[in-house]
Amino acid sequence: MEHDTVRALHWTGETLVLLDQRRLPHEIQYKECASAADVADAIQTMIVRGAPAIGIAAAYGAALAVRQHADPAKREAELQYLAQARPTAANLHWALQRMRAKLANGADAETMAAEACRVHAEDVRANHYMGQLGMGYFTVKGAVLTHCNTGSLATGGYGTALGVIRAAYAAGRVSCVYVDETRPWLQGARLTAWELQQEGIPVRLLVDAAAAALLRLESVRWVVVGADRVAANGDVANKIGTYGLALAAKAQGIGFMVVAPGSTLDFATVDGDAIRVEQRDPDEVLAFGGQLLAPAGVTAWNPVFDITPAELVDVLVTERGAVERPNRERMAALRA
Template identity: 55%
Template sequence: MNDFVSDTIRPVRFADDRLWLLDQRRLPAQETFLPLDDAPAVADAIREMVVRGAPAIGITAAFGVVLACHQALQATDWRERVGADIATLRAARPTAVNLFWALDRMQAVVAAAGSARAALTATRETAMAMLEADIAGNRELGAHGAALIEPGRAVLTHCNTGSLATGGYGTALGVIRAAWDQGRITGVYADETRPWMQGSRLTAWELVHDGIPVTLLCEGAAARLLQSGEVGCVVVGADRIAANGDTANKIGTYGLALLARAHGVRFMVAAPVATIDYATPAGDAIPIEQRDAGEVLTLAGQPLAAAGAAAYNPAFDVTPAGLIDAIVTERGVIENPDAERLAAWRPHPGDTPEPRGVHEGT
């Protein structure tokens, strides 16, 4: 498929005015692509986690706008129809900055188009460019991150930050793929990542698929693993990085950062520059999605808990910048991130970087 050895998965495809998504709810048992023809169906797919991961969500939403333009092609009020579909896509999930960044970009493309046909052409070209830029940027990010990993030990990761969470290759898993191909790591430990089990269902599937040794663990075993000395680095992704370096990621990341600091293990966040939300000054201003209690209380529709028990089910937590040793981006590395260091990476007025990001924790 390409020159990168450990890179064989593409979860988002667009052809003949139809979007195809690898249905991540069915992995690892089934590899099924779901066809989508309109923006409301795309919003449902994002909400129901057919697709998850901030870059993948952003790219998927961009193609949702393409479908909106296609559906409105013969309508006299096509702008209003597309605008309503964009609003529907915005409401799909609240935390990942990429969803809104991508839709802002697509909305500007629609606004600049002189006709419905021109809007369809321009949005299709823009969405395809987003997809291609995401994969290229992930490879650059992976190379920067791999260079920080001292050879000879394993790495630990959390949730899924690979091809399934992006256009392809991955962010934190992109770092891991690059490090493996360079012979810098001995293998990968992956948290199961409850309650949606992205680590066991998705990350393990990706790594096995690409021939990278992976060992699963319950989150509760991470402290013992780090205490053992087998892990040289923890590599995770991010859904949103505040202007001061505080980072929102899949629930459980904050605890992992605390454990890494306690055991002297380097803690790395792999995140494209576009994941930095300069409009959010600190982590306490990041909206945290609260998901349905049933995700905790049941498994595959079967009850796990005593009847009448309640559940606490935030999808994300926030890791303070002081616990992060490095933020790795496609443009380079931000060591010991804080507000001053992140400000140096802020885009200048008029810059139009490709909308990207790391991964949506769920």
């Protein structure tokens, strides 16, 4: 069975069609984006999410801006709007820089669209390569734990961390995938569990607070996660809850793997303390499905990411290669 059937983005030649991930797993609905503003709104409202998918969507958004506006000032306003949609995601800014470079060289709308398609195709190829590279670390068959969603829904296809898990399962090296529910948006429960179920990969869901107990009691061999930004020293910004998983894995002697494409590596950011962590609407924590959960008047702290120090990462897998126990020197070698 081919464990790679889900796609979240589709370019029609004139518009970008996005699978609305807020409605999964119970409803499959698509959002058609005909402008850069449509794409920016889809990113901000999490119709599309996951760092690589955000970058790909932004590339298509830049192409739409050029298609829609002959006035350079209007194009620039659209690109600025795209850039502010999710400030922590390095891939978003990487993609826009790449598209700006094309535009600066006089690219027309057709050339810009072709470049966005290349960004998309390159991501899928990189994911397959990272899957094979990361799978090499799975020397003993066992269970894995993952957090949030890092599969086809979060990328151009196949996935980063989930791509490694897909490859390892196909090779007979994974017995079961444990998935954190990932509060407050439940990307693990709604998206990762759905993806794995679609492709016949055994999956068990757990609440975020149960992860440490799972690592202590069950035969989990690896914790495998993605990243939204990796600093020059190897510190990792990822979905809130990742830092706690890294601490628990270290305490139990379990491997902790981060899988991220080169577009997520931010060598201009010195370390994790310099990464801007996005704060989202407190209502995401205080309510669910429109139903208030907390007492009226209570406020909430709702960072969407946390920072995992490099010393807690056993291996960082990218399409440029794998770095064991990343630090500033090893990251510099990876950059070279």
